[in-house]
Amino acid sequence: MLIVQKYGGTSVGDVARIKKVAERIKATRDQGHQLVVVVSARAGVTNDLIARAKELCANPSEREMDQLLAIGEQETTALTAMALQGIGIEAVSYTGAQAGIFTDKVHTKAKIRTINPKPIEKDLKAGKIVIVAGFQGIDEEGQTTTLGRGGSDLTGIALAAALRADKCEIYTDVDGVYTADPRVVQTARKLEEISYDEMLELAASGSKVMQSRSVEFAKKYGVIFEVRSSFNQNPGTLVKEEVAYMEQVVVRGVAADKDQAKAVISNIVDKPGSAAKVFRALADAHVNVDMIVQNVGRQGFANLTFTVPQADARKAIAALKPVLEKVGGEVAVHEDIAKLSVVGVGMKTHSGVAATLFQTLADAGINIELISTSEIKIAVAIDRARADEAVRIVHSAFRLDK
Amino acid sequence: MLIVQKYGGTSVGDVARIKKVAERIKATRDQGHQLVVVVSARAGVTNDLIARAKELCANPSEREMDQLLAIGEQETTALTAMALQGIGIEAVSYTGAQAGIFTDKVHTKAKIRTINPKPIEKDLKAGKIVIVAGFQGIDEEGQTTTLGRGGSDLTGIALAAALRADKCEIYTDVDGVYTADPRVVQTARKLEEISYDEMLELAASGSKVMQSRSVEFAKKYGVIFEVRSSFNQNPGTLVKEEVAYMEQVVVRGVAADKDQAKAVISNIVDKPGSAAKVFRALADAHVNVDMIVQNVGRQGFANLTFTVPQADARKAIAALKPVLEKVGGEVAVHEDIAKLSVVGVGMKTHSGVAATLFQTLADAGINIELISTSEIKIAVAIDRARADEAVRIVHSAFRLDK
Numbered sequence: 154m155l156i157v158q159k160y161g162g163t164s165v166g167d168v169a170r171i172k173k174v175a176e177r178i179k180a181t182r183d184q185g186h187q188l189v190v191v192v193s194a195r196a197g198v199t200n201d202l203i204a205r206a207k208e209l210c211a212n213p214s215e216r217e218m219d220q221l222l223a224i225g226e227q228e229t230t231a232l233t234a235m236a237l238q239g240i241g242i243e244a245v246s247y248t249g250a251q252a253g254i255f256t257d258k259v260h261t262k263a264k265i266r267t268i269n270p271k272p273i274e275k276d277l278k279a280g281k282i283v284i285v286a287g288f289q290g291i292d293e294e295g296q297t298t299t300l301g302r303g304g305s306d307l308t309g310i311a312l313a314a315a316l317r318a319d320k321c322e323i324y325t326d327v328d329g330v331y332t333a334d335p336r337v338v339q340t341a342r343k344l345e346e347i348s349y350d351e352m353l354e355l356a357a358s359g360s361k362v363m364q365s366r367s368v369e370f371a372k373k374y375g376v377i378f379e380v381r382s383s384f385n386q387n388p389g390t391l392v393k394e395e396v397a398y399m400e401q402v403v404v405r406g407v408a409a410d411k412d413q414a415k416a417v418i419s420n421i422v423d424k425p426g427s428a429a430k431v432f433r434a435l436a437d438a439h440v441n442v443d444m445i446v447q448n449v450g451r452q453g454f455a456n457l458t459f460t461v462p463q464a465d466a467r468k469a470i471a472a473l474k475p476v477l478e479k480v481g482g483e484v485a486v487h488e489d490i491a492k493l494s495v496v497g498v499g500m501k502t503h504s505g506v507a508a509t510l511f512q513t514l515a516d517a518g519i520n521i522e523l524i525s526t527s528e529i530k531i532a533v534a535i536d537r538a539r540a541d542e543a544v545r546i547v548h549s550a551f552r553l554d555k
Numbered sequence: 556m557l558i559v560q561k562y563g564g565t566s567v568g569d570v571a572r573i574k575k576v577a578e579r580i581k582a583t584r585d586q587g588h589q590l591v592v593v594v595s596a597r598a599g600v601t602n603d604l605i606a607r608a609k610e611l612c613a614n615p616s617e618r619e620m621d622q623l624l625a626i627g628e629q630e631t632t633a634l635t636a637m638a639l640q641g642i643g644i645e646a647v648s649y650t651g652a653q654a655g656i657f658t659d660k661v662h663t664k665a666k667i668r669t670i671n672p673k674p675i676e677k678d679l680k681a682g683k684i685v686i687v688a689g690f691q692g693i694d695e696e697g698q699t700t701t702l703g704r705g706g707s708d709l710t711g712i713a714l715a716a717a718l719r720a721d722k723c724e725i726y727t728d729v730d731g732v733y734t735a736d737p738r739v740v741q742t743a744r745k746l747e748e749i750s751y752d753e754m755l756e757l758a759a760s761g762s763k764v765m766q767s768r769s770v771e772f773a774k775k776y777g778v779i780f781e782v783r784s785s786f787n788q789n790p791g792t793l794v795k796e797e798v799a800y801m802e803q804v805v806v807r808g809v810a811a812d813k814d815q816a817k818a819v820i821s822n823i824v825d826k827p828g829s830a831a832k833v834f835r836a837l838a839d840a841h842v843n844v845d846m847i848v849q850n851v852g853r854q855g856f857a858n859l860t861f862t863v864p865q866a867d868a869r870k871a872i873a874a875l876k877p878v879l880e881k882v883g884g885e886v887a888v889h890e891d892i893a894k895l896s897v898v899g900v901g902m903k904t905h906s907g908v909a910a911t912l913f914q915t916l917a918d919a920g921i922n923i924e925l926i927s928t929s930e931i932k933i934a935v936a937i938d939r940a941r942a943d944e945a946v947r948i949v950h951s952a953f954r955l956d957k
Contacts, residue, residue, distance in 0.1 A: 168610045175611075202630070208570045209577075209634055210641030217640065220648050221633035224626040228604070231623035232611055238619065239612030246622050250652075251697060295653060 154319040155187045155277070159287065159309030162196035163326045164383035165229045174324075174383060175236035178282060182242065187277050189316060191287045191309040192233055194225025215260035219289075219299045223249070226286035226305070234284045244282040247273070249289030250297065254308065256290035262301035263290055265308075265370075268315035285312060303364025310367050314374035321376055323363065324383035329390035330355065330362055332553035333407045337541045340554030344405065345388075348395035351405050351496050354530040357443075358408035358494035368392065395498050403506060404551040405497040409540045413443070413490040414466040415522060416459055418473070421482035423455040430476050431457060438472035440465045444492065444525040444534060454482075458523055460534055463488060490522065491540035494532040495547060506551075507531050513550040519543055556721040557589045557679070561689065561711030564598035565728045566785035567631045576726075576785060577638035580684060584644065589679050591718060593689045593711040594635055596627025617662035621691075621701045625651070628688035628707070635686045646684040649675070651691030652699065656710065658692035664703035665692055667710075667772075670717035687714060705766025712769050716776035723778055725765065726785035731792035732757065732764055734955035735809045739943045742956030746807065747790075750797035753807050753898050756932040759845075760810035760896035770794065797900050805908060806953040807899040811942045815845070815892040816868040817924060818861055820875070823884035825857040832878050833859060840874035842867045846894065846927040846936060856884075860925060862936055865890060892924065893942035896934040897949060908953075909933055915952040921945050 158178065165171050174192075182188055202221050206213050230246035237244035253269030273283050287305025290298050300307055306323055313321035330352065333341040347355075349372035356365045362380055371378055371392065381389025421427050428447060435442055445459045461469050466486050473484050500506045510531055514521055519542075523534035535543055548554060560580065567573050576594075584590055604623050608615050632648035639646035655671030675685050689707025692700050702709055708725055715723035732754065735743040749757075751774035758767045764782055773780055773794065783791025823829050830849060837844055847861045863871050868888050875886050902908045912933055916923060921944075925936035937945055950956060 168607055171611060205570055205634060206637050209573060210637040213637040213640050217633050217636045217646075217648060220650075221630065221637070224629050227626050227629075228623065231619050232607060234619045235608050235612040235615040235623070238615050244619075246619060248622075248699075297650075 155189070155316060156181060156320045156322065157189045157191065157309055157313040157316065157318045158322045158324060159191040159305060160193065160324045160383055161305065161326065162193040162199075164324050165192050165233065166196040168232070171229070171232050171236050174233060175240060175242075177383065178237060179240055179242055182282060189273060189277070189283045189285060189312055189318070190233065191285050191305060191312060192226060192229040193287050193305040194222075195229055198225040198228070216296060219260045219297050222299050223286070223289045223297045226288050230284045230286045234282075237282055237284075242282060243280060244284055245276050246284045246286070248286050249308070250291035250295075252285045252312070254290035254311070256292055256298045256300070258292045258294070258296070258298070260296075260298055263292070263298035265290060265300065265311050268311060270315045273312075273316065303367050306363055306367035307370055310371045310374075310376050310378060313376045313378065314370075321371075321378035322389075323378055323380045325362065325380060326382065326384065327362060327380075328382045328385070328387050329380050330360070330392075331406065333544050333548045334360070334409070337409070338407075338545050338548045338554075341548065342554060344390045346391040346393060347405060348498055349392060350395065350529050351498060352392050354494060354496040354527065355406055355408050358410055358492065358496065358530070358532065360406070360408040403497050403499040404495055404553065407544050407548045407551070407553065408494050408496065409544045410492045410494075411537050411540050412463045413460045413492050413534065413537075414463045415487045415490045415534055416461060416466070416469055416473075416484055417487070418457040418477070418482045418484045420451075420454045421457055421477075422480055423449060423453055427455070427480045428457060430480055431473065434472045434476045435461075435469060438468055440469045440472060444523050444532060446523050446525065460490060460492060460523065489537040490534050491537040491543075492532050492534055493540065493543050493547065494530050495551065496530045498529050500529055500531070509550055510547060513547055514543060517542070517546055557591070557718060558583060558722045558724065559591045559593065559711055559715040559718065559720045560724045560726060561593040561707060562595065562726045562785055563707065563728065564595040564601075566726050567594050567635065568598040570634070573631070573634050573638050576635060577642060577644075579785065580639060581642055581644055584684060591675060591679070591685045591687060591714055591720070592635065593687050593707055593714060594628060594631040595689050595707040596624075597631055600627040600630070618698060621662045621699050624701050625688070625691045625699045628690050632686045632688045636684075639684055639686075644684060645682060646686055647678050648686045648688070650688050651710070652693035652697075654687045654714070656692035656713070658694055658700045658702070660694045660696070660698070660700070662698075662700055665694070665700035667692060667702070667713050670713060672717045675714075675718065705769050708765055708769040709772055712773045712776075712778050712780060715778045715780070716772075723773075723780035724791075725780055725782045727764065727782060728784065728786065729764060729782075730784045730787070730789050731782050732762070732794070733808065735946050735950045736762070736811070739811070740809075740947050740950045740956075743950065744956060746792050748793040748795060749807060750900055751794060752797065752931050753900060754794050756896060756898040756929065757808055757810050760812055760894065760898065760932070760934065762808070762810040805899050805901040806897055806955065809946050809950045809953070809955065810896050810898065811946045812894045812896075813939050813942050814865045815862045815894050815936065815939075816865045817889045817892045817936055818863060818868070818871055818886055819889070820859040820879070820884050820886045822853075822856045823859055823879075824882055825851060825855055829857070829882045830859060832882055833875065836874045836878045837863075837871060840870055842871045842874060846925050846934060848925050848927070862892060862894060862925065891939040892936050893939040893945075894934050894936050895942060895945050895949065896932050897953065898932045900931050902931055902933070911952055912949060915949055916945060919944070919948055
């Protein structure tokens, strides 16, 4: 089999951990597999580099940031290759450029365009383990680019697709995907498998295991991957396309995103185009809007309510000011909001899920401020102070601990 | 004017020093010049990387060492470009590969083959300061290579040649080239200028200012360069082709290399080929032999004496063992040797130089163990414990302090 493994920053955090990773790679190879390994920068290195940069320049060019940050992963790739050589295994390290990972020109958040699999395939054929720097690529002019947050996961999954790998393993510091955050819900269970869509909803709902873009990429190219821990031998969670028997499942997991604020625009003129103007202004200001609800207020006026990441709340108010001067209405922001999401593929055919969720929260006296639904998710905005408690009682109400 | 500046590891040792370097670059630019700047890794970074590598693998592949070590200079280039951006100057950083510095495939001590000046010229034309990573290049297969000791100086001088720069400035932590080591000889004077050949003899004689290969490269391509300090505004020493008026000079400087050992092979059979076998064996073992003297001993036998770097002494003995079993003879190594060199272009026509040197040492009771001469140098091997004293009295005997 050809296996792509990706190790995150804590998994390769220091020399001792890199040795452990090398042993894990060796164990996989000793089973007769070919391996391509993607590594992140050592935990902390990227932040150190950014700090040094900021001391020299408040606003360095993004091209230079990419030139600088790319060295973090380059260091770990070379060290990992050496660790393998140290235990008698032929290994060779690749920068993003050497691995033929071509991106667009958007520095600090480049998108992968194509991967030339030839150089890696040649070294694999020669019996070598290939170690590739995550998070980075090269544009058509030879400039170094980086892929932005979650970039190393994306490198792993994109290489698995380009090389038609049989398996892709994303090693991180958690055991897999759980029915809820195990730090909040003691009875949370690790899922053996989960569909791309469920994983996407969980990612968008504050489950920190992976960034959405990597899951979307995997879904698009049909890359089956396993999320598992590099610190133990436990099996992880397999992420793949929804399969028939999954349909029986109703609720797969509960997640809370405690980093939300709610904005309410009241008394906006209820005519076509008003809402569009509001959300265009927010989009132009790069504010990520999540849940949106509109309801009719007094005659001819509407109320628009939506959630944004806490950090974007001020930016949202500033962006809305000129619009509201034109279309009327006032904005009020309520911080201290959490979004609780219940996710599962079977849910769309089970209206009982919503009823159970609402009743459970009502019984505990937790007020629901907003509701939004998708095919496989019901999300509610609630008081942030009660978020952990809410996750626990909802997790239990759907018998996820069983 | 187009000026190439090269800053060494102590000159860019930390963020504060990188800021100082940026100000110096700005001052040069404000005089209306175009600039290409070569930087080394921050002092200590390369050693840290090597230490980390050695923890993982006793003997990592040289390809991986190059992949690893190249990041040291990449960091400083990006930080230096950012420091310039921080004071409002457009700057762009280049890796060795991006700068089109093509080398042979000999990892860890690659030789520069060609430089494609086009990318740098384009950015210069656009008014940007170009910062290039020293010490590194790329081979024709896209592998990262490094140039070995003194590699960043070489990058600076090679770029000056390829770009037909008007001036090349090598910034280091010393003020220039002195008549003797100022830490040993208080009255040592900084030389305004020196010829390539004199600089080469001084480099080979333990003057640590620059590695020979960079000076040889500069001589070959006629690159005039100035060695000066980045910590003050003092003019440095100009290194250039010997010019007419230099001929008046007899002795330019005195240097001592205190890192030598002397090997004496006695009773070797005095027939053609014996010495060749000895030095072939040493060359195969990569032992650098410096001074060589042969004299005839008892009939039919000869004694061979030579000096090697202290660190190579054991390697030399090991390499000689199988040879001496064939050609006969015994080897004895005397450590604690220093080589004292007197250098100057006028010397070859002044036999008095040798006489003065020998008499001065004799008057001080310093025994001469070996003598070797070149067109512009007389070198003697003496007791290491008296090396500093010898440099002082010889410096004074040739009136170099005047």
